[in-house]
Amino acid sequence: MKINLEELALxxxxxxxxxYQNSQLTSQNTLKxxxxxxxxxxxxxxxxxxxxxxxxxxxxxxxxxILEEFIDIIHFIISIGNTINLSLWEIxxxxxxxxxxxxxxxxxxxxxxxxxxxxxxxxxxxxLSLFIILEKLNYSKEDIVAMxxxxxxxxxxxxxxxx
Numbered sequence: 796m797k798i799n800l801e802e803l804a805l806x807x808x809x810x811x812x813x814x815y816q817n818s819q820l821t822s823q824n825t826l827k828x829x830x831x832x833x834x835x836x837x838x839x840x841x842x843x844x845x846x847x848x849x850x851x852x853x854x855x856x857x858x859x860x861i862l863e864e865f866i867d868i869i870h871f872i873i874s875i876g877n878t879i880n881l882s883l884w885e886i887x888x889x890x891x892x893x894x895x896x897x898x899x900x901x902x903x904x905x906x907x908x909x910x911x912x913x914x915x916x917x918x919x920x921x922x923l924s925l926f927i928i929l930e931k932l933n934y935s936k937e938d939i940v941a942m943x944x945x946x947x948x949x950x951x952x953x954x955x956x957x958x
Contacts, residue, residue, distance in 0.1 A: 796926060798936040800873060800884040806947050807873040814954060822878040829878075830910045833871040837902055840864035844932075846895040859942075862934060866946045868925060869939070875909075876918055886919070888926045898928045 815821055841847065843856035843864050855861065876884070891898060905921040929939065 796930045796936055797885070797887040798926065798939065800869075800886070803869070803940070803943050804873050804877055804881070804884050806944070807870060808877050810870075810947060810950055810954075811874050811877065813951065817954060822874075826875065826878055826913075827910075829871050829875055830906065833868060833875065833906055834903065836864065836867045836871060837899065837906070840868060841895075841899050844895065846899075861932070862938060862942050863946060865925075865929060865934070866939070866942045869943060870946065870950070872922060872925060876922070879913060879915060879918060881915055881918060886922055886926050888923060888930050891927050891931050893931075895928070895931070898924070898931065902928065 811822060815825075840861065843861045845851065845853060845855050893901075902921070902924040905917070905924045909917040909921045
């Protein structure tokens with residue numbers, strides 16, 4: 796999958812600036828919290844996929860609900876990328892043969908490594924890890940962009956309603 800996230804990064808910057816202005820916060824003094832929120836969202840997404848739940852026969856959640864969880868991850872990742880002034884938003888992945896446990900463990904690892912390094916190279920590793928998972932689960936860039944726009948609109952509405 797090849798995707799350019801530059802337009803989404805601009806939309807995310809507008810949402811983040813709106814939140815910062817209304818809350819009297821900055822991107823720098825919320826970075827650690829956004830990284831932690833990112834870890835939580837990865838866990839929520841894994842929980843919906845249920846790939847690790849050997850104790851249940853319950854199938855994964857609805858594909859659209861799972862995509863919405865992934866979009867929450869993308870919101871936080873792009874927000875973090877904006878904070879470090881990422882300049883190149885294009886990413887290209889190849890389909891992975893790894894299982895979802897390994898891919899999610901790698902995503903967690905890349906997030907934690909980024910939290911220590913806070914640099915563009917480690918950020919790109921984190922972003923690549925996420926999009927490898929999305930590609931493995933057969934989400935298209937069109938699916939991702941459409942859901943991002945929908946969720947971005949919802950997030951603005953939530954801010955206007957004291958979410």
